[in-house]
Amino acid sequence: MEQTTQAEHSSNKHEIRNVTIVLTVLTLLELTLGFMMMRMADGSTAKISTKIAIIILMLAKAYYIVAYFMHLKHEIKNLIMTIVVPLTLFIWFIIAFLGDGESYKNLRNTYDAHKKAVSTQKVEIKKETHSEEGAKH
Amino acid sequence: MSNEAVLHTPSSYAVHDDHAHDHHHHETFITKYVFSQDHKMISKQFLITGMVWALIGGLLSVLFRLQLGYPDSKFPWLQDLLGKFWVEDGRITAQAYYALVTTHGTVLIFFVLTAGLSGTFANFLIPLQIGARDMASPFMNMLSYWFFFAASCVMFSSLFVETGPFSGGWTAYPPLSALGQASPGSKTGMDLWLISMALFVVSTLLGGLNYVATVLNMRTKGMSMTRLPLTIWALFFTAVLGILTFPVLFSGFILLIFDRNFGTSFYLSDLYVNGTVLPNEGGSAILYQHLFWFLAHPEVYIVMLPAMGMVSEILSINSRKPIFGYIAMVGSLFAITCLSLLVWAHHMFVTGLNPFLGSIFVLFTLLIAVPSAIKVFNWLTTLWRGNIRFTPAMMFAIGFVSLFISGGLTGIWLGNSALDIHLHDTYFNIAHFHLVMGVASFFGMFAGVYHWYPKMYGRQLNNTLAYIHFWVTMIGAYLIFWPMHYEGLAGMPRRYYDYSIWESFKQFAELNRFISTVVIIVFATQFLFLFNFFYSIFKGRKATNPNPWGANTLEWTTPIHPGHGNWPGEIPEVHRWAYDYGKDDREFIPQTEPVGANESHH
Amino acid sequence: MSTPTTAAVPTKWWSGGKSPFNVEYGKLMMWYFLMSDTFTFGALLIAYGTIRFSSNSWPNPNEVFQSYPGMSEGTSAPLVFVSIMTFILIISSVTMVLAVRAGQEMKKNKVVFNLILTILGGLAFLSCQAWEWTHLHHEGAWWGSNPFLNEDGTQSSTNFTNFFFTITGFHGFHVFSGVIINIIMLIMTLNNVFEKRGHYLMIEKAGLYWHFVDLVWVFVFTCFYLI
Known part of the structure; x- marks a missing residue:
């Protein structure tokens, strides 16, 4: 077990940097959509679809944090299931x-x-x- | 992080296994009996605290049944005993009546049937039956009990507050629970109620996380999940339900605390109290009900599942037959767990819930009948042609099945939103949930105590007292709750203080008196059990056989008085499932016995 | 279910005698605790959503959260300050990952360095929140009082601020306890507790908690400030 974890670590050297970049980009995207939304009329289709887009981006961010920062992606599949399925x-x-x-x-x-x-x-x-x-x- | 090393970190006993006999840790009274980290002692603490609460909760029900059964009689002696808040002019006051009903519900559901039942048996049975030396974290386990104890103290103290304990029903619906000025019981009593319940949630979470981690991580060699006794499966799912739903209740309570104390209006809108308009705007009382029932419906199964698990085990052992349909039993436990999380709003059909959503809730609710029926049929087929030994535990287990059927069938009525318009908030409902969840779970608990008592205290309970206890309680339970179905069908609402002023319910005066009389008899009979329990701790027949019931599971391979760490030597290894009864002409084959060469397959 | 002669399973994770997930019990408990805490926050956010869905209109967050410290009068900068807060939390999560990684490699000094950065990040976030709360309080917002109008110009109920302060407060409390946990971890690291133990598993658990705090902020940020 020891070896595999070590190997994973070295192969994921750039993982942290990449995930940080992804998270930053996603946040910036969210903010851009947030600014765009200000000019949209309340209850318009455009505004609602922007909100849905923001929620999808939010879920993507959550995925990156849980999978990489919290390391869930590299756990045994059954552990992943016991956490994801109840959610x-x-x-x-x-x-x-x-x-x-x-x-x-x-x-x-x-x-x-x-x-x-x-x-x-x-x-x-x-x-x-x-x-x-x-x-x- | 090698698996082996990590697994055994919590149990330092593994290191000095060999000397476990000669130098027992120098335990003082405090570390052995009070702040004990031994799961067996903690389970006894849960059990005895639960019994104290059951006694209090039962006594409260006797008091309010006095009012319901004898609305015209006066009890001056009660006034001398309880004081003016509770009894005035020889009659139980209306305020006290509501406080009694509320505290009875809260205490029995949470403190007795959650902490007292799953707290006791999860603590006691999980390490013993999966072959572990203790819980994953004995310290958190201890904390779990002491949080429960703190919750108990706060709840108990609320009984002595000047304005009385909370009196708005165990469901604590706002606005009544949120506004102190609405009723005396909503003042300090409600604050204490909320504090107590918040502590209780912490206790349940600490316990539940421990149970789940222990069952998953600490099983002994060979104890695969499919070889687990059904008790463990049931307790495992109970813990899962608690982990997923108690936090939601906690959130609901946080919002309620803010509504009470910090001028928010999460649940409050459009209110007049005593003629004054309240400024609160924009909240929704239905929101609280959603949050509350999101826990409180699974809570019913948190109460039921441990009883189901223990009953399965006891029925199989005492029928000397393998449990019928083990995988179906596990599957139906799982199905019940899943479905119970989806059906909460069937308690809210008449609150203004969207009828379309309601119809989906009806569908999910009625689906629960399927796994429940599977379980019932499996219990019955386990009994079928068994070589039944009617031990007291077995009697209570069979009683559980009977009560579960009787109470469960009315659940199908109540689960239909259209019928619920007529039946909601009536005695029909009371009869339903008391039979299926209250008394049935109590029977599961009694069965468990009678069955595992020799393991807990190394002594036997008195059987004669046990049989009297069983028959009076069993017949009494039906005599109390069966007539309530008729009252409910006739439209008699629950939570009323005095029915004698209603022309339409006068016909039930005598029936009510009858029910109250039976309540008093059944309550008195419980003292037989209490006496039996405490007397036998010290004076009971000593158990001479470490395996008195001829059972297969691991707890019976420990010494009669297991020390902290459970097994003096190595932890036993498991080679088979827990239900090899009556196989190959052998009465029972313990789980620790390796599979023989010419053993038959089944 | 039969008597088991099922010996030929490739990896016998579930056969007992070992953790089926190859994790120690503490980490398992931390995961399940976080799952239950997800339901606490989930319930609060869903309650917020429910009230919002049952209201005819709701204040526009861009008009409410439009200030930052030292802002000149008459200007408005919606979303700017909260973006900084979000970024602080993400970066503190990154340093926490680095601390955990360093722990796995048994590099004490690197653990200490990254833990200090994480703690500073947490404190920075808390300070930002304190400023924002004070600012809103001066504008007249608090539990039970809401100076802001709905988006369509109608009178708003107090529930906008009620939920805002309750949920961000509850999150802030989590950040606070996370900072405390990290400080304890720092002290333990400095005292060579983990070196003696031979592993830094405790830091991994603290890390899980810290990332969870970050995760919750992702949701709070989106639900309160963006949509």
Whole structure:
């Protein structure tokens, strides 16, 4: 066992550097998308697809950290499975929770007219004062 | 990092195996009985703490059954005993009633049936049955118990708070649990409840990580996963469930603590309390229910699985037959584990859950019937044509199967969202989960105690007391919970303080009184068990045979009083599965026996 | 299931007497602990998502997080400061990998050097977070108070800040405990504990925890600052 781990290490000499570069590039990509998103209208298809792209990039980053930094990729396959398989629970976890959140919003918008009126009423803009206050500190 | 070296790092005993007899570590009372790192002592600590809690939890149920069964009677002596908060004018107060119900639920589910059941038997059986000297990390194991003990202390202290213990139901739904001004029980009592539960989550995680790591890493030579006794499989899946779901509860509680103390509104929106409008906006009480049931449904299986595992083992040993369908049993345990993680929202059909999502939850829920039925059929076929020895443990194991069937069938009713509209929050529901999860798991626990008592204390329990205990508890459980089905079908809601003021439920007054009487009898009978247990520790018949039940598993190859490290010499090697009963005309063949040359295959 | 004459399995990882994953129990426990902690953070982030999905509108993070220390008045620089924070954490993760690697090669001085860098990275991140929290607090944001409007100009509930402070706070707490763990590792290394033990496995476990903290930030960063 000793030998193989040593061999792996030397073959992965550049791995750390490469993964660092990949992570940096992915973060920069995310930021670029984030900046692009600012000009998109709320709820537009473009914005939603950008968000999905950002989430995919996030998962890619997570993959690189777990696989290389945490060294999971070089562990025995069964160990990888015992960690990855339970995480698939998140799929249903997310779908059910967010789906029900969405449904709660729709229910209230349909049956609670007052609530809907209040939550769609625009506030008179006093934002400037806030950011000025913030800048002072 | 060579495997061998790493494997044995935790057990320093391996080094001085040979002298294990002559110089036992100089253990003081404190290190042997209090801050012990021996898994056997820790398991006894869990068991006895669990028994104390079971006694308290049971006593609470007797008190609120007094109110339900005898709403018109007065108990001035109770007032002298408990004081004015609990009993006023000879009647249990409404506030106290809700506190009793809440504490009864919390204590029995978490402290007795989680810590007391899986804490006891996972600690006791995992190292003994897989052939390890102790848990992977004995120190974390000790911490696990002491966190549980701390949780117990905090919960116990909440019983003595001026405003009373938490009284919003064991599910602690906000807004009631989040707003101190909503009810006296939601004040200090709730803070203590949350602290206690947070400590409890830490305890479960410490324990669970240890169990999983031990089962995976510390099996003795030859003990492949498919040779593990079913107890170990069950305890393993229990630990996995705990690791995956308790953190979610923990997160839910963090948000609840913030809602209570720091002015947030994660769960709060659109509220009036005592005529004043609260500023909280934008939260969702359903979110809490999702987070809570994400744990609390698997929690049902955390409670059930250890009982299932022990029952499988005990049924096979005492039928003198191999367990029927070992792989199917493991597979159905695995299927139950997976499915139990996906079905949490079936507790929430009527809370405003999206009906479409609800239908998916119905589907998953009803799927659980498949592995559960596989298990039941396998138990029954194990019994079939067995050479059954009706030991007390066997009686309780058979009782478990009976209760599991009776309670499980009503689960199919409740799992349907359409039927649930009528049945939710009624006594039907109470009957269902008490039978299938409460009493059944208790029976698993009793079976385990009766079965492994000689290994724990080197003495035997008294059988006569055990049989009386079994029959009264068994018949009593059915007499208590069977009638509740009828009450529930008639629409009688749970968690009501006094039914006598409702015209439609007056017909049940006598039935309620009957149930309460049986509750008192069954509760009293448990003292037989307690007496038997504690008396036999000191005065019981001494076990003379290290393997009194003729069982195959490794724990019976240890001496009658195993020391810290379990086996005095080498750890035994395993050559076969745990269920070679009645094979080749031999009554049983221990796992340590090498496979003979002309042994038959099966 | 039959009596086992199944001797001819190529690598008998599961036959007992050894770890099926070829790892010591401590590392296994650390992995499973991190898995359960994933569910803690997952639950918090999913709760955040659920509330956001059940709201008609939500504040735009680019309008909230647009400052950095010493910024001149009237300008706004969305995402800049948090990108620096993200980068600090990634780099500290890299130095941690180097420390673990050095440990496997039994090079004590290299371990010490990289651990110090990691600790500094963690402290830098915590300082950034402290500044950001203070800044937001001065703007009037805290648990239970939210000065920011929704993206569409409607009144926002306090849950934007509630979740922000709770989740970044919980993450910050993890960073903090990670720094403490790393400091302990540093002291143990300096005292030659691992040299005497003959292996630096403890550092590997500390490393796993530290990378996990970095991993969680990837998700927190995306969920709060970007989308």
